[in-house]
Amino acid sequence: MSQRKTGQKYEGAKWRLMSDMRLQRKLSKNVKLNNMRLQRKLSNNSSSRMKIIRRVSGLLSFTARAFSVNGDAKTSGYKNRNSFLSLHHWVRRKPWNQEEVLQSSKLKRFSLNDISKATNEFNSVLGQGGFGRVYKGWVKENTFAAAKWGTGLGIAVKSLHGSSAQGYKEWLAEIKFLGELSHPNLVELIGYCLEGKQRLLVFEFMPHGSLDKHLFKRGSHFKPLSWKLRTSIALGAAKGLAYLHSEEANVIYRDLKTANILIDSRYNAKLSDFGFAKYGPGEDQTHVSTRIAGTIGYLAPEYAIRGYLTKKSDIYSFGVVLLEILTGRSVNERHLLETGYDLISWAMPYLTSENGILYVMDAEIKGQYTVRAAQGAFSLALKCISEDSKSRPDANQVVQELEQLQDLENSENIRSETLQTVL
CATH class of the missing domain: 1.10.510.10 (Transferase(Phosphotransferase) domain 1)
Known part of the structure; x- marks a missing residue:
């Protein structure tokens, strides 16, 4: 394939990814609105709070579904995490330093081009949520380089759009914890990608979903x-x-x-x-x-x-x-x-x-x-x-x-x- 055609495919993949990110920004605005409404309800007296927590969950959870790393393209378990409609009661805390977290991590750092090749230019969507989409891909087991489709190690790539502050915090938290922790009953985080505003996480693929x-x-x-x-x-x-x-x-x-x-x-x-x-x-x-x-x-x-x-x-x-x-x-x-x-x-x-x-x-x-x-x-x-x-x-x-x-x-x-x- 000529260098020009390769460049065109790569730019096309970047365009698809950016389009996905614009869609997620719209979804996250709806999530913030739901959070504000729910917080007003929770400001009522404590005797009614438990009733609200028990009753309102199903009535609101359909508005958005956040993704998890699992499933397949049509009936995916990669759901919108916003089904939780997180009840934001913020407290001040010292945020993690991105460079310190990334430098201390033993995870592989992927380039956007690497992930684009592994996911067939982001064409295989497993699911989507308020903070991004999840794509299916394949890499070689030893080197994690892009592999021929259907061979090697299956991966699930979670993308988070750059405008979501909450999405960024969760991206960094996943790297912080899953970069340090390892157990047979925890999903494996293989690596991450950070290029400009584009942040992605690369997980092992779980074939039986959630x-x-x-x-x-x-x-x-x-x-x-x-x-x-x-x-x-x-x-x-x-x-x-x-x-x-x-x-x-x-x-x-x-x-x-x-x-x-x-x-x-x-x-x-x-x-x-x-x-x-x-x-x-x-x-x-x-x-x-x-x-x-x-x-x-x-x-x-x-x-x-x-x-x-x-x-x-x-x-x-x-x-x-x-x-x-x-x-x-x-x-x-x-x-x-x-x-x-x-x-x-x-x-x-x-x-x-x-x-x-x-x-x-x-x-x-x-x-x-x-x-x-x-x-x-x-x-x-x-x-x-x-x-x-x-x-x-x-x-x-x-x-x-x-x-x-x-x-x-x-x-x-x-x-x-x-x-x-x-x-």
Whole structure:
């Protein structure tokens, strides 16, 4: 190919990327408007705040959907993060220095030309959101140079337009945290690109998309997850969270939800989207006071109302996720919200009896679990969503209980098979 034609293709790719960025600027303006409206509602007395948090989530979340790194082009899990309609209660803090973050990172720095080649000139769109689009691409596994389409290592490239201050902060936060942290249950950030106002992140591609797509059947090719896969995914997510909460990492995730739990080719769960992550409190602190950000429906009461952020805030979110895994229903399901309920208030009356538990369990997995295992799983979810943060288990305890549930299920299945053999 001549140098002139190559230059034309590159300029065409840049034009497409800039067009995408202009579209995202319009979306982010809508997000800011929603944030302002929601903040006015939250300024009411504290007794009404919890009601607002529970009820308004589904009514507003359709306005924009923020992306996560997963999915495919048509039924992508790369969703608009703005489904959270973040409740911005800003506090002053010293911002990270971009140069210091980038210099300390061990991530690969891609050129825009590198990424343009890897993504076929930004022609394969996986999804889009308020802060940018996500593109599919391929690179060579050893060098990360652009590879022939469909060969090598699949990547997902998230772009963030330059005019979004919040998008820039999240871009830098993802580099800061995922550039330092590494765990089998965290999505891998391979590298980044910074050229002018164009900022991109390069992630490993997760072929099975996000957990919410499977649970809520958002796409004809998404089949219901089995009970065994659901408990395995819950355990994987819990292990990722336990690592974040460890003394080594000391990170509060702040945006745990089914949309941010990605599934790889072997159905291993990986946490993604670290734009809202924060370091946890120090030894002499009980919590972190910060702006409220996250996804409505998953926010712990003490955090949603007062801005008190602790690792137990993540545990509350995990409890909501576990309820979604067990029931197959979204915390922000419109049908429930229209009847005056959210997932928690709908499920709570049924969780005190054996028959009630069977009623709320996802019908797609009927007959795949034992009653004892189902009771144990719902019991754990209830502990996690306790309104008293001190009563919630820590992440290591969650992992331990889920492992015990798997052991219980396996032992009961073995006994059942043995009994059938004898009979």
